[in-house]
Amino acid sequence: MQHPYHHTEYPRRRIAKQTNAISRLRLNTSQHVAYPPKLTEHPAHDTSNNLLEMGYHMESLTAVVLHPNLSPSFISLAMVVIGSIYVLWQNYISRDVGAKNIPSGPIGLPIVGSFPFLTHYPELTLDYWAKRYGPMYSLRLGNQLFIIVSDPIIAKDLMVTNGAVFSSRKEMFLKSQTIFAGRGITATPYNEKWRKHRRIASYWLNKTAVDSYTNVLDYEATVLVRDLYTYGKAGSDPINPQPHAGRCSLNNMLTIAFGIRTDSLDHPLVARALKLSREFMNCTGPVSNLTDFVPLLQHIPNFMTTRGKKLHADLVETYGGLIKEVEVKMKNGEDVPDCLVKTILQTQQEEELDFTDMAILCSAFMIGGVETTASIMQWFSALIPAYPDIQQRAHEELDRVVGRNRLPTVEDEKDLPYIRGIIKEVERCHNPFWLGTPHFGTEDFAYRGHLIPKNTVVVLNTYTMHHDPRRHPEPFAFKPERYINDSTLSSESANLSDAMERDHWMFGAGRRICPGMWVAEREVFLAISRMLWAFKMVEIPSEPIDLKEYDGLSGRSPVPFRIKMIPRHDKVDDVLGI
Structure with missing residues (x-):
């Protein structure tokens, strides 16, 4: 029997979006496709089919830019122009690869490179290429060279051991320059501004800080379970847990950043903040938009630039507005809880922060803190109903260690290895970010007989790394027991000397590793x-949950679903205070 988690093949319905315009195929949506269309290889691999491939790409590009009712002479002229561009592109790439010994990989299309093949399910395309070209290969998106890393050893070699070379960020036009206005700890180059923002954020995200506000995380986790009980009418009604998980994560970050929280799902800030986070993820993934890689598009009006400018304005209005509210309270002598904004307002002059600095710092803080943890809770809720045996084993462990008269606490974690295994396995199987935030090489670097040129973007392909059978036997099976003897936190596992022993790569690597790991792990x-502890989570027979589909282009979450969350013993309502 195939595991519900197994998803080597994705629904062709969405793959069609990327291939229809390119190949003019009419796809049957009831079928499935495992891998993307073939692209030409770098000359280092095989040039025997270049003429055939050129004809394919000429037809593809013509299909994209020409209307079928145009005259044959016009189409012929366009084919000649497109063919000429293609030949020039191949010659350019051939010289680039041959002269510099850059790792091989797909050439892609003229002008846009491999971008059209990465707009939907990019993780499957990159996994296919990793199997074809190896654990380190190159591709181009527009004018930008990328190196895709699909192996833990290589990832550590480049991003940890040689972090001095690969710890910067490319100043992406949309994310860094437009949305974050040259600021933001996830987007800025490795410079003094980044160090300053990282230091401020880390003060509120390190282990000592997390210990100081564990009571906040504890409270919001209880509110989450209580709301699931109430909205689901004690298991009698189906419920979508997703918005509740989103609000739980949001409240944690609002408390840490601004000293406030929302009191219900209906609070307007809930929908607004979650929408901003999702919009940011959809705009700014490593391969989310072509504007970053075709400079011409940055100088002419286009949808993505307009979208980025609006998102910047919305972030500054929302989180800048909350900063102003805290500032007014402080000026009026009102009590303001210790929080990130209180700290940056008190040290604004010392740290040389302007208003936009503060608004973008808080925006990055909120987006990073909300999206990851909420998505993991959502994937857990979507996945676990298919595994009643795993739930049963988890319930037995909880009854044995915690009992039924109280909720699990942070102190119980070390004694709950199976619960920890479930969480790690969800994070392995459903990392919200299959493509790590891109690193950027600041100098030429020779590695394993290849050259990674200066100004190359390096991206972790965590989908392939998380499904590597050398590290994870039966990689498409959901097996929490694979982590049963792993007593490390993910923040500790990231520092293991043997990269093959690391639990997962969800938080990135090296000097740019996620500073919020400690809070994320505890919250989750x-x-x-x-x-x-509280529920038996049951799938509704008439509403099967689709784990192959997902919402989002960069940050992934399940498509909306409903389950029943049935209290599993008679002490649940008493312990929750209901």
């Missing part, structure tokens, strides 16, 4: 352990 443990 409290939420998931308490959901398992």
